[in-house]
Structure formats: structure tokens, C-alpha cells
Amino acid sequence: MKDITLGLVGVGRIGVMHAGNIVSLNDVLRPHGINVRLRLTDVAADHARTVAKGLGAEFFPSVEVLIGSGIDGLVIATGTGTHPELIRAGVDAGIPVFCEKPVAMNVADSLPVLDYIRASKGTVQIGHQRRFDAGYLEAKRAFAAGELGWIHSLRAVTCDMAPPPVEFLATSGGLFRDCSVHDFDILRWLTGREIVEVYAKGSNKGDPAIGAVGDVDTALALVTFDDGSLGSVGASRYNGAGHDVRLEIQGSTGSLMVGLDEKTALASAEAGIEFPSGESHKTFAERFDQAYRSEMAAFVELVLGRRENPCTAEDAVAASLVADAAQESLETGLPVRLAAAVFL
CATH class of the missing domain: 3.40.50.720 (NAD(P)-binding Rossmann-like Domain)
Known part of the structure; x- marks a missing residue:
């Protein structure tokens, strides 16, 4: 032994x-x-x-x-x-x-x-x-195998059911650095492309204390990849339907959705549709337990x-570079071009 x-x-x-x-x-x-x-x-x-x-x-x-x-x-x-x-x-x-x-x-x-x-x-x-989650791994395999063709759009979502303590948010670095950095990492990992521009917006409609510590409770970033592909990354602290983490990948010959299962935290507005019928995840630990x-x-x-x-640490810092740019865009209201990741 x-x-x-x-x-x-x-x-x-x-x-x-x-x-x-x-x-x-x-x-x-x-x-x-x-x-x-x-x-x-x-x-x-x-x-x-x-x-x-x-x-x-x-x-x-x-x-x-x-x-x-x-x-x-x-x-x-x-x-x-x-x-x-x-x-x-x-x-x-x-x-x-x-x-x-x-x-x-x-x-x-x-x-x-x-x-x-x-x-x-x-x-x-x-x-x-997320690099170890079965859905993301399958999406990466399918894309690498050419089953989706070339990607024209990616839509990532990370929504908590309820916000963490304001004391944590005061030191977290902001919603993009705390939550969306996972999406920025997985977009780079899955596509093998670099994000070269970010344009971000945010809002506060929940606890005013979140805004008081300099954060937002809901945010959206439009990202542009080095090959011209487009993506969106959305996040919220207030998703009462449950903890919701998904990635929609639309390609020229096929599309996939990561996180679409019986526990997905949404409901269909169409008549006669009962999917998803399971109880939604409540926390990130539950959603990514196996990962x-x-x-x-x-x-x-x-x-x-x-x-x-x-x-690697280089991988993580590359994702943080995008998160920093998103935070800068949020604060300035302007698109932010990313400097070359010379540390890679």
C-alpha cells in the first residue's frame, strides 16, 4: 500500500x-x-x-x-x-x-x-x-471532433439562488471575478480561443448593501474571441428558481447545451411541456459535486x-485577465480590449 x-x-x-x-x-x-x-x-x-x-x-x-x-x-x-x-x-x-x-x-x-x-x-x-464536469467535457469532445462545425455563438450563465454574505462580497473582487471567471475559463478551455474584447453592464435590484460594498447583483458581459466569434456571460445573485449554471454552444452544424437536465432551474412556457420535472440544484457544491x-x-x-x-496557474490568470477587463468595463461603461496574455 x-x-x-x-x-x-x-x-x-x-x-x-x-x-x-x-x-x-x-x-x-x-x-x-x-x-x-x-x-x-x-x-x-x-x-x-x-x-x-x-x-x-x-x-x-x-x-x-x-x-x-x-x-x-x-x-x-x-x-x-x-x-x-x-x-x-x-x-x-x-x-x-x-x-x-x-x-x-x-x-x-x-x-x-x-x-x-x-x-x-x-x-x-x-x-x-468545471473542467471536470461531465457535460462540459462532452461539449469539448464534440467540438474538438467537429460535430458542431464552427462556433458562431456561446451563451454562458452562472446564477446563484441567493447571495452569499455581504461581508464576503466586500472582499470577493466583484461578481465577474467571483462567479463569471469560471465561465471565462471554460470558454477559453472549450474553444481553444482567446477573448480579445469585453463589454459589460451590471445592475442592483436586490440588497442595497451589495451596491454599498461596490458590487452588482446581476451582470452581463459580451465577449469577442480572437477569431470573431461572439459570446455572452451572464451572472446573478438572485435566481430563486435554483442554482443555474449552463452553457449553450451554437455551431454551424450542431448545437449543445451543458447543464440542461431534469434539475435545470427553469420552466417551459409552452403548453404541455413538463420538462424539466426534477428539483433544481440549490448550491454550486450540489451542482458540481462530482466535478x-x-x-x-x-x-x-x-x-x-x-x-x-x-x-495551470497560467490558465487561471488568463481567465482572471478577462474578469479584470469585465470589471473595468463595468466601471467605465466602455468596451475593454484585452492586452496580449504574454505570461502564457
Whole structure:
């Protein structure tokens, strides 16, 4: 039996989810001779101890002690502002790092981190879990196989059922950087094209406190790709029908919709149509449960040296570049041309 020990920093909502997924990997890996052990830490020590006890993991009092304990890989699930420092710590330890998106609060802060990773020859996987979702994977396969012809339009939607706490929104960087960055990443990943222009609009019709912290609760961005193709990326914090994440891909010979199933958070206005009949997803964790599990399994494979990095820091910063441009367009009211992604 080969033991792999992962260290996890941060046991908030998404950290607890990652911790549970890491532990559950053993159901699949142990029959293949691999045992995954989990060690974790958080500044909220009592909470972290409780989480560790519930999962059969080990609690460590600090990041330094955790890394020094001899882990094989580091998982970062803390607030965005801490990502650069923790990524550097993992790279310095010579171990593969998994970090939730984004690399840093904005592209300007991310570029020195990219330089550090490259100079140290580090391995850093960033958490864009949609790359592991079955629907997006099928859409990418179909497009690559030529089944859709050439794409003329893409329409991406990411809508939360209800907004997160305003305290989180005050530090999230804005709706485009928090939510739509996933859509910007998946559009680049699926098409293999770069987004060269963004024009964004936003509105606030919900809690005034969201506007008071400088964010919007609903936004739409028109994007233009380097081959002239067009796309739209919409997001909202108030989608009472449920958590709604979809991507419509229209090509010259075929079209596909990712996220169109019995749990899709919409209803038909046409007579006699009962689809979709299932109960809609309520949260992103529910919508992408299997994708998050597959993402963490991929990180273990990366630690073992059995696969290429499925989402590099460069990939993530390229998506953040688009999100930054969308935020700039939102604030200025003007289309924003994107500078060449020279870091790629």
C-alpha cells in the first residue's frame, strides 16, 4: 500500500468540502494500493480540530508545522488574499500545490506569483472544477471532433439562488471575478480561443448593501474571441428558481447545451411541456459535486506523477485577465480590449 499525505489549509465551506472529498477518495484508491491521508490546519483552531476529528484526519497548529510534517501535496482553500503567500510556501517545500481560484485578487498581483512558480519549477493546479464536469467535457469532445462545425455563438450563465454574505462580497473582487471567471475559463478551455474584447453592464435590484460594498447583483458581459466569434456571460445573485449554471454552444452544424437536465432551474412556457420535472440544484457544491470529486482525484494523480496539470496557474490568470477587463468595463461603461496574455 502506497501512502499519500495531503495537507489542507482552510476549513471554511469549500475547505470542508475538499477535506471530505479527499478522505472519500480512499473508497476508490485503496483497492488500487493507494491510501490517502489528510492533515489540516486553520486559524479557527477549534473548528479545524472538530473537522479533523469528524473525518479521521490530523490537526496541525499552523501552516509551517503542517508543511514541515512531510506532506506530499498542499491544498489551499483559504481566502483569496492569502493565496500568493501559501502558493509560495508550497512551492518552496518542493511539493505539488492545489489552490482554489484565483491565484490572487487580480492579474497584477498574480504575475509575480507566476514568475515565482516558474523560477522554482513548481507545480500548481488551480481549482476550476468545471473542467471536470461531465457535460462540459462532452461539449469539448464534440467540438474538438467537429460535430458542431464552427462556433458562431456561446451563451454562458452562472446564477446563484441567493447571495452569499455581504461581508464576503466586500472582499470577493466583484461578481465577474467571483462567479463569471469560471465561465471565462471554460470558454477559453472549450474553444481553444482567446477573448480579445469585453463589454459589460451590471445592475442592483436586490440588497442595497451589495451596491454599498461596490458590487452588482446581476451582470452581463459580451465577449469577442480572437477569431470573431461572439459570446455572452451572464451572472446573478438572485435566481430563486435554483442554482443555474449552463452553457449553450451554437455551431454551424450542431448545437449543445451543458447543464440542461431534469434539475435545470427553469420552466417551459409552452403548453404541455413538463420538462424539466426534477428539483433544481440549490448550491454550486450540489451542482458540481462530482466535478469537485474528480478535480481532487486529478490532484492526487498529479502528486503521483501520473498526469499533466489539468489547470495551470497560467490558465487561471488568463481567465482572471478577462474578469479584470469585465470589471473595468463595468466601471467605465466602455468596451475593454484585452492586452496580449504574454505570461502564457
